[in-house]
Amino acid sequence: MSAEQRLADRRERLMTAAYTLYAKPGFAATTIERLCTEARISNRAFYECFGGREELLQALHERCVDEALAAVSKALQDAPAQLDARINAGISTYIGFATSDWRRARIMHVEVRRSGDVLSSSRQRAIESFARIVEDVTEPYPDAAPVDRHLLTLGLIGALQELLIEWVLAEEPPPTDELVRTAVHIFHRSFSGLS
Incomplete structure (x- = not known):
């Protein structure tokens, strides 16, 4: 995959993880670390996709x-x-x-x-x-x-x-x-x- 495709893939994996975690346990209870674990990406990669x-x-x-x-x-x-x-x-x-x-x-x-x-x-x-x-x-x-x-x-x-x-x-x-x-x-x- 190109760098652009990798970024799009990570972004989509984070969206998928957030779709479940932000629904339950909810936005307030979901940490960046938990999102990254669910999406199988590093914390550093998170900030390449989203500001927070x-x-x-x-x-x-x-x-x-x-x-x-x-x-x-x-x-x-x-x-x-x-x-x-x-x-x-x-x-x-x-x-x-x-x-x-x-x-x-x-x-x-x-x-x-x-x-x-x-x-x-x-x-x-x-x-x-x-x-x-x-x-x-x-x-x-x-x-x-x-x-x-x-x-x-x-x-x-x-x-x-x-x-x-x-x-x-x-x-x-x-x-x-x-x-x-x-x-x-x-x-x-x-x-x-x-x-």
Whole structure:
């Protein structure tokens, strides 16, 4: 392998190690030494790939968000034109994506908050990206909600996040189809004039 390929390989091995360790035992409990042991690289090699644990967490979070955005965008593109169908497709795809691997759901919805200021800008970019999707879907219906549409969208995203946090942390997680039904209900009630 070339030096560039070796660096890419080490970086990917660290991302894989962090995907599991940052989910459990969690970001705060995961040391660089433990990441390096799991990835089978030296501590020196770690710093050739990332500036620290925080930069690795940000890269991992952004990868999860990018994959989620791509999945939701494709689902919306493939969905029938009716608003109900698009809302159902977007929500069920997002929840399905997040819950298809508990590590992803935990990193995106629990560890991102527990990391404090480490991911505040990354988290804000993710919220803005998802808000744009919701606003684009509902934009043809300007009179559907009697409140500020952007603030409403942020509230809906917050509700969806809380549902997924419940799924991650509950001793008996609710079924994912119940999460989807609840989130769809919240969206429909919020935009009651859309249909």
